[in-house]
Amino acid sequence: MTVGVAEVQAAIEAASALEAARITATLIRITGDWSLAEDCVQDAFARALVDWPERGIPGNPAAWLTTVAKNRAIDCLRSAASEQKAVRELSILAGLEGLADDEAGDPADGDDRLRLIYTCCHPALPLEARVALTLRTVAGLTTSEIARAFLVSEPTMSKRLVRARAKIRDAGIPYRVPPPELISERTAGILAVLYLMFNEGYSAGGGDSLARAPLAREAIRLNRLLIALLDGSPQQPEAMGLLALMLFHHGRRHARTDAAGDLVTLEDQDRERWDREATAEAVALLAAADRRGIARGSRPGSYRIQAAIAGCHMTARDFGSTEFARLALLHDRLAQLAPSPVVELNRAVAVAMSQGPDAGLDLIERLERTRSLEGYYLLPAAKADLLRRLGRMPEAGHEYRRARELAPSEAERRYLSKRLAETRRDEPGVL
């Protein structure tokens, strides 16, 4: 029996999206060996690629893959165990042999994938390793795909992953869902990793954007998985808030730059190009997060508030009809919950929109005096924008120039140059 290549490809892709992490997570639980688990699962998928076109796609692809990966692990451990006769390895073998093919995960003890995510995002690992390991082990990306997304060579990324797995083993990082006293901070840690992953993909500009785009997509996929795994937990509403935030940003991805690749601000974006489906899902998620948050007594954290802020923009018909007063209120709450100079700056902009540019300018000048955002280009950029709205063009021009000097990317510098030119429109001869 032969099956079409496309059909096999589709079956393997589906299994890899749904099952790879589950099988890896279970093999890690039983063997405690991350590299072995990853290699065996990769081998199982490689076998499927050869086997399925000839013999047909098995009725239960997940069970087939689990069996092959399990047997591969048993073979590897047997040859090692026969040399060392290590008692530990023998007990691992017993655990593997007892693993039913359709039993990925231990239902009584929660999903193994949740253990895997918490362990990959353990705070004792360097942040970049947490992101890489989550992409490798939970999302199932290959080392070369991750290396490409982070613009490093494959050996460099491979070393980073090897070091991370070694630290998990040698420093005794536990493979588990953390106990109640740690669950809140550790879940916040996972969300931070996912948001970083998303931003790495989302904010990539120019030639890098193609290589890095998968990061945003994987962050959204992993966040969906996390929400499913956290069902019933008080941590779930905040994870939903983060997904809503990502989807709001994601929904604007086509409108963020114009045909020439230049940045377009929120105010000037063509709202017809916003992704309605993503926006609708994000709005529904936020509402569900609020309902569940109330039911479980968990107050909105910073992701839910940031998502509500993004939602204010995404659901407004046009820029003018944005609920600016509500926006300013949400920024107030965010500033109380997670005070930072950047949050203060955003609050100043929201206040400017709801109470007038003067009120916002006041806050920005106060922030300037603290010198906490020195060197951050968005401070002079925001100030310039308010000065421009007040018609104070020479001052606005000065601030746009400062912002342009500090801007991190070519796209941002081009945008600021354009704005700078506008401040001089009435002064021919000055360039």
Add this chain to the structure above:
Amino acid sequence: MDYMLFICTDPTAPEYVPAEDNIVEWAAEMDARGITRHGDRLRPVADATTVTVRAGEVVVADGPFAETKEWIAGYDIIACADLDEAIEVASKHPMAKFGKIEIRPVWPLGL
């Protein structure tokens, strides 16, 4: 698993407040839990001596082998279930507040 806690000074840490020093309670709790194997404070680096043997000769020098602003003020060898427990133990130590603590897993030589 055994870990060694290096209890270090940190010039950027908040100033030491004797009233907030709970080392006696910490030691009592960790003893009661069977965590601490051995631990104590160390004399300052002024009392340190560095020894090397080069070409068969013992060379003795005054002072620590590295001049740093941070130095090891004490140590504890602890037995914990995993790194999370070691982090919890370290975070309760008063010097986590007034200095910093480095956790290093013991790497048994198996002799």
